Amino acid sequence: MKKILVLGAAGQIGSELVPYLRNTYGADNVVATDVHRNCGPEITEGGPFITCDALDGAKLNEIVDKYKIDTIYNLVAMLSAKAEADPKFGWDLNMGVLFNCLEIAREKGVAVFTPSSIGAFGPETPMDGTPQDTIMRPKTIYGVSKVAGELLADYYVKRFGIDARGVRYPGIISYVTLPGGGTTDYAVEIYYDAIKKKTYSSNLKAGTFLDMMYMPDALKAAVEVMEADPAKLIHRNCFNVASMSFDPEIIANEIKKHIPDFTLTYDVNPMKQAIAESWPNSMDDTAAREEWGWNPTYNLETMTVDMLAKLKVKLK
Numbered sequence: 001m002k003k004i005l006v007l008g009a010a011g012q013i014g015s016e017l018v019p020y021l022r023n024t025y026g027a028d029n030v031v032a033t034d035v036h037r038n039c040g041p042e043i044t045e046g047g048p049f050i051t052c053d054a055l056d057g058a059k060l061n062e063i064v065d066k067y068k069i070d071t072i073y074n075l076v077a078m079l080s081a082k083a084e085a086d087p088k089f090g091w092d093l094n095m096g097v098l099f100n101c102l103e104i105a106r107e108k109g110v111a112v113f114t115p116s117s118i119g120a121f122g123p124e125t126p127m128d129g130t131p132q133d134t135i136m137r138p139k140t141i142y143g144v145s146k147v148a149g150e151l152l153a154d155y156y157v158k159r160f161g162i163d164a165r166g167v168r169y170p171g172i173i174s175y176v177t178l179p180g181g182g183t184t185d186y187a188v189e190i191y192y193d194a195i196k197k198k199t200y201s202s203n204l205k206a207g208t209f210l211d212m213m214y215m216p217d218a219l220k221a222a223v224e225v226m227e228a229d230p231a232k233l234i235h236r237n238c239f240n241v242a243s244m245s246f247d248p249e250i251i252a253n254e255i256k257k258h259i260p261d262f263t264l265t266y267d268v269n270p271m272k273q274a275i276a277e278s279w280p281n282s283m284d285d286t287a288a289r290e291e292w293g294w295n296p297t298y299n300l301e302t303m304t305v306d307m308l309a310k311l312k313v314k315l316k
Contacts, residue, residue, distance in 0.1 A: 170211030228292035
């Protein structure tokens with residue numbers, strides 16, 4: 001049975017990936033960590049939990065040794081909009097934690113999962129059906145760190161023979177944890193406001209298409225890529241994974257099927273709009289489908305039904 005360490009357990013992905021992994025591999029086999037304990041009882045009490053700054057490589061080494069860890073899920077990252085406000089710390093955090101993980105992998109033979117993002121692409125990238133292998137010249141420090149992270153992880157794979165893998169996530173939509181400063185946050189917020197206010201003001205323009213994914217598929221992708229047969233993997237860091245692509249008008253119209261009096265307005269955030277326009281409209285995930293069988297479960301219609309049903313219960 002795997003022995004897994006999750007870094008960044010309090011984040012949008014970590015707060016749901018930890019229970020998912022514990023359900024899959026057993027609660028005692030998944031150690032959750034974050035820089036603080038503000039993670040909720042499901043994370044802190046549902047299995048081993050340790051407060052840890054992932055920039056502290058010595059502390060990470062101690063945890064890996066104590067719990068005999070063989071797989072690290074590195075979810076620590078400062079997202080696009082927040083990182084633009086503090087680019088130095090965004091770089092130091094995103095790259096420093098990854099470097100710690102890769103060094104542990106080199107020394108102790110553990111496997112490492114680190115997600116990349118659509119933010120790794122830039123305006124010179126083909127916007128529609130963005131290929132797995134293409135030009136990547138991002139215009140944000142978040143994107144620069146993601147490209148550098150992909151290259152660094154592949155370097156460690158080739159230079160030291162470690163097992164490092166990842167996926168390029170699109171925007172992730174969840175009813176459990178609110179997003180934390182990303183450009184695609186509107187696609188989560190719109191569901192909350194649809195229920196609470198029956199109106200939403202989008203900070204991205206109509207016609208701004210972005211790839212999105214429902215959290216259950218994001219969790220599935222993280223596990224499936226790490227369980228994939230390494231002999232079949234041509235790519236490793238990182239695979240395009242896709243599920244759906246839409247703009248604010250399309251998601252609003254889907255919500256209106258269930259909340260007919262819902263209205264959408266606009267208050268565009270120039271910084272987020274500029275970032276969104278530098279990212280792909282849709283990614284080609286053929287490599288993930290062919291190399292490890294990627295196949296998303298949810299589309300916009302089925303996700304909207306589930307999101308609204310779950311949020312109506314949560315927001316009572």
